[in-house]
Amino acid sequence: MIRAAGTALLTLIGLATSAAAQGVLVAPHAVVIDHRTRSAAITLYNPGSEPAEVTIATFFGYPVTDSTGDFELATPTAPGALPSAAGWVEAYPRRTVIGPLERQTVRLLARTPNGLADGEYWTRIMITATGGRAPVVVDSAPAGIQVGLNLEVRTIIPLQYRKGSVTTGAQLERPRVTRVGDSLLVRARMVRQGNAAFVGTARGTLVDAGNRVVGSFSVPLAVYTEIDPRFTLSVAGLPAGRYRLVLELTAERADLPPEQILKASPSSTDVDVVLP
Amino acid sequence: MRFFTKVSVATAIGLSLAGALEAQTSGTINARAVVRQPITITAGQDLDFGIVLQGSPRTIAETAAAAGRFDATGTANANVNVNFTLPANLVSGANNLPIGSWTGCYNQAAAVNASGCTTIANMSGTTATTFGNVAGNGRLWVFVGATVSPAAAQAVGTYTNTVTLTLTYF
Amino acid sequence: MPRPLPLAFAALVGSAAPCSAQLLVQGIRDLDFGPVIQGIATSVPPTDPIRSGQFYFRTPGLGTRIRIQFTLPTRLNGPAGARLPISFGANDAMARGTAPASAPAFFNPNGAVVYQMVTSPDANVWIGGRVTPAANQAVGSYTNTIVITVTIL
Numbered sequence: 001m002i003r004a005a006g007t008a009l010l011t012l013i014g015l016a017t018s019a020a021a022q023g024v025l026v027a028p029h030a031v032v033i034d035h036r037t038r039s040a041a042i043t044l045y046n047p048g049s050e051p052a053e054v055t056i057a058t059f060f061g062y063p064v065t066d067s068t069g070d071f072e073l074a075t076p077t078a079p080g081a082l083p084s085a086a087g088w089v090e091a092y093p094r095r096t097v098i099g100p101l102e103r104q105t106v107r108l109l110a111r112t113p114n115g116l117a118d119g120e121y122w123t124r125i126m127i128t129a130t131g132g133r134a135p136v137v138v139d140s141a142p143a144g145i146q147v148g149l150n151l152e153v154r155t156i157i158p159l160q161y162r163k164g165s166v167t168t169g170a171q172l173e174r175p176r177v178t179r180v181g182d183s184l185l186v187r188a189r190m191v192r193q194g195n196a197a198f199v200g201t202a203r204g205t206l207v208d209a210g211n212r213v214v215g216s217f218s219v220p221l222a223v224y225t226e227i228d229p230r231f232t233l234s235v236a237g238l239p240a241g242r243y244r245l246v247l248e249l250t251a252e253r254a255d256l257p258p259e260q261i262l263k264a265s266p267s268s269t270d271v272d273v274v275l276p
Numbered sequence: 277m278r279f280f281t282k283v284s285v286a287t288a289i290g291l292s293l294a295g296a297l298e299a300q301t302s303g304t305i306n307a308r309a310v311v312r313q314p315i316t317i318t319a320g321q322d323l324d325f326g327i328v329l330q331g332s333p334r335t336i337a338e339t340a341a342a343a344g345r346f347d348a349t350g351t352a353n354a355n356v357n358v359n360f361t362l363p364a365n366l367v368s369g370a371n372n373l374p375i376g377s378w379t380g381c382y383n384q385a386a387a388v389n390a391s392g393c394t395t396i397a398n399m400s401g402t403t404a405t406t407f408g409n410v411a412g413n414g415r416l417w418v419f420v421g422a423t424v425s426p427a428a429a430q431a432v433g434t435y436t437n438t439v440t441l442t443l444t445y446f
Numbered sequence: 447m448p449r450p451l452p453l454a455f456a457a458l459v460g461s462a463a464p465c466s467a468q469l470l471v472q473g474i475r476d477l478d479f480g481p482v483i484q485g486i487a488t489s490v491p492p493t494d495p496i497r498s499g500q501f502y503f504r505t506p507g508l509g510t511r512i513r514i515q516f517t518l519p520t521r522l523n524g525p526a527g528a529r530l531p532i533s534f535g536a537n538d539a540m541a542r543g544t545a546p547a548s549a550p551a552f553f554n555p556n557g558a559v560v561y562q563m564v565t566s567p568d569a570n571v572w573i574g575g576r577v578t579p580a581a582n583q584a585v586g587s588y589t590n591t592i593v594i595t596v597t598i599l
Contacts, residue, residue: 023318
């Protein structure tokens, strides 16, 4: 026991409860339910050494971009004209405890309302995992104070429910490019077409006057309504001169099963860039 | 009760050599698997305040070795939002122990906070970032610090509360 | 335990063609690992009532000696030539006769086993296994074939 004169010790421990990881793996990170089966499943895996308490909930939300091009989740209290599935997609179980190195399958079942029109409906799945209570270090002093913080991690992933004929695409507007330091900031407005979210990849390629690729980026994204995202491309070390930035959108995602991706025509645009 | 008797391997080989009397038939099935990419966020390291004295605030910076660390994985370069729900007090019955001045940063390249760690400007708001847009490795590390301010006459007891980290995948 | 061949059995295997007609082997259910997560090995035991693979075979009659042998893949084939390692352990196969009182017998599917039918002329064989996806394993569906060969000895 270490004690300053007249002073009790406070032993403060962790945001995280222990050195062992607290939290769960969630797979897949995007869920699609087809109206013909009306169900899907996600797998949760506890990589930690302590049981994880997990709850699953749904709410309505969709990605938008703010004025700087950062993504954020719009969560209107009422979806209005937007197609929400939050009220009728349910998770089973909604609450579970997953033991160390164990997995749990969570079923997602849709109880669609009567007369549901063809189209794609959206919701978000929130998986909340709470690790074991922080291990309280018991001070040997009779007047000791013990302090601990419990950790809770939440993972939010998208779910799309598709019924009947669904189509998608993204209208890509000409990119705006500004130079900030040794990088190019690329903004491009994208407007969804059809009746389903566009899920794909934005690829940017910077080529010099000799048509040689001198920089590139590849960003997975989704266009639910419209977005104006920001991309960053390093131009450090590039000589002054005229370049061309090619931006293209394709309905391809290496991280998602192909059958989950709606087909869409690729779109491409370009803009000249002058580096002083 | 066993449905059949297992014959020793030696005997089996002996019998197999009498191949003229063999009859065999095959059947097939498929082995199937669907590989999925996970998203995960776990607590990688405690925010460790160590020993704190009554009346003596103690701060752990997000860049300190004792900072809390969260480890996340996902699709490389995917957009993601990080959001904290932070308590103002740790609670023990009716008693509060103030905790605040939260600080944070994230690193997409390595699980160290000494360099390349981008400050999270508003710990009570939403921070937009990506998974590994530096190394393209699909990893993200988030570091957290805070200050606890025990009063000089802080009541003894066990103080707890919950910190929530939300990771939104688009 | 080795047993002498019964006379009736010897008559049955007297020619290959009639004997072949007496032996039926069917694939009943695929070995389905379902969704597996990158970097996380997944095992299916042969006792899994849903995911384990299942075969059925019927022999000419009680007392028949049979040899069971699998042809096992070492990888499942996935998108764009991706391969997912698959392995089978010492107790990943299980055989059980169809008689109500039959007890399951576990064995290693990597090698051949020889049995004599005692309580029923037919049996089911279940097989489990383990897939080990790499951390960067390509997402998508993977498949390959498991073959069981039953030989009357």
